[in-house]
Amino acid sequence: MRIGSVKRPERVAVIGVGILGASVGWNLSRHGAKVVFIDVGQPGEGVTNWSFSWVNASNKTARKSYFDLNVAGMAAHRELARTIGPDSWWYASGHLRWTDDPAAEVKLLETAELLASWDYQVEVCTGAEVRRRLEPALTMPGEVPVVFYPDEAWVHGRHLVGRLVGQAVASGAEHRYGTAVCDIGTGADGSIRTVALSDGSCLDVDIVVNAAGPSASHVAGLIARHLPMRREPGAVTRIGCAQVPVHRAMHAPHIEIRPDGDSSVVLHSREIDALIDTGEDPTELGRLLHESARHVVPELGNSRIAQTRVADRPIPADGFPSVGAVPSVPGYYEAVSHSGITLGPVIGRLLASEILSGKRDEMLADFRPERFPP
Ligand SMILES: Cc1cc2nc3c(=O)[nH]c(=O)nc-3n(C[C@H](O)[C@H](O)[C@H](O)COP(=O)(O)OP(=O)(O)OC[C@H]3O[C@@H](n4cnc5c(N)ncnc54)[C@H](O)[C@@H]3O)c2cc1C
Known part of the structure; x- marks a missing residue:
């Protein structure tokens, strides 16, 4: 028109x-x-x-037209990386998601099936396979189902x-x-x-x-x-580390983790966002995020919080x-x-x-x- x-x-x-x-x-x-x-x-x-900066459509299944727009968004990123070069901003390393809640696990696997029926790239692996093939620094039960979305990415x-x-x-x-x-x-x-x-x-x-x-x-x-x-604020923490122990963005139980370049990791959690309006200090929110991340990636225990910021989502x-x-x-x-x-x-x-x-x-x-x- x-x-x-x-x-x-x-x-x-x-x-x-x-x-x-x-x-x-x-x-x-x-x-x-x-x-x-x-x-x-x-x-x-x-x-x-x-931002957590995760490039995905797997979290956008509520409305098909919105899912399709996000799939087009992923394709537009790949095209942009070919046009301007990927250096220092485009990290096409896929995304991992698993949970420790049985009901959420059923939902995660149902969503994976739906996505596969929409021709979205999805692999279901076990925790042991993920540690062996992709992320040796993670602690997770060996038998837990982990959904891997190989076409997803994160962006600086x-x-x-x-x-x-x-x-x-x-x-x-x-x-x-x-x-x-x-x-x-x-x-x-x-x-x-x-x-x-x-x-x-x-x-x-x-x-x-x-x-x-x-x-x-x-x-x-x-x-x-x-x-x-x-109004939907979110808290994000940057952790400074000598060596970044993870290779891709992930939704682990209670915490989202991604690399942020060569010496930094970004943490976010919807559960911690829920504490923002209780008046919790950002420093404390950062500490809670760091604490959750250490349960998944023990090496992050040796790192320090560089900065925590509460930002409003533009929704x-x-x-x-x-x-x-x-x-x-x-x-x-x-x-x-x-x-x-x-x-x-x-x-x-x-x-x-x-x-x-x-x-x-x-x-x-x-x-x-x-x-x-x-
Ligand atoms: C915690 C959190 C996690 C998120 N995770 C994801 C994710 O994983 N994946 C994803 O796709 N999205 C995610 N988002 C959303 C995503 O970050 C935003 O949708 C995106 O960054 C918005 O970009 P923007 O350019 O609209 O806004 P901004 O980056 O905020 O840019 C707007 C600019 O406008 C300027 N401005 C404002 N008012 C004026 C004015 N009057 N005059 C001149 N300049 C002005 C500001 O200074 C600012 O620089 C997340 C957001 C949050 C908060």
């Missing part, structure tokens, strides 16, 4: 330079559009830097953002970092004209992309749009992405999503194409901003 007549944008303001803004801006820039990246902080230092979000923005800037994109968008101006016909920045400057633009992550609702408010978002109220044009405000687009690490490259490609061609991709049909009434 085409939305109205399309003229080439004069200048696109990408508001927020996490994985979503960087992906949209990079795609626009490589197709010749004039882009200005704007971030109140520095590129890639928002939630993108405080900050490095990927740096790479995308670096390439876009090298081919002419502008940037304004350390300054917030505090107003968006529209013309008499309601279309986008300007963005005002907190440093007092004002930029002429005819398109804005709201990729402000957890602050997207606030940015939408600048054009009097109501974008309802859920529209119904849990699904909000991506595309808002027809009542010509020139205004949204790129707001949880699972943004998985979805960044595919959303970037689809949204840039929509901005440049006016054609709406069917893959985004269930995730359009218009589903939230004014």
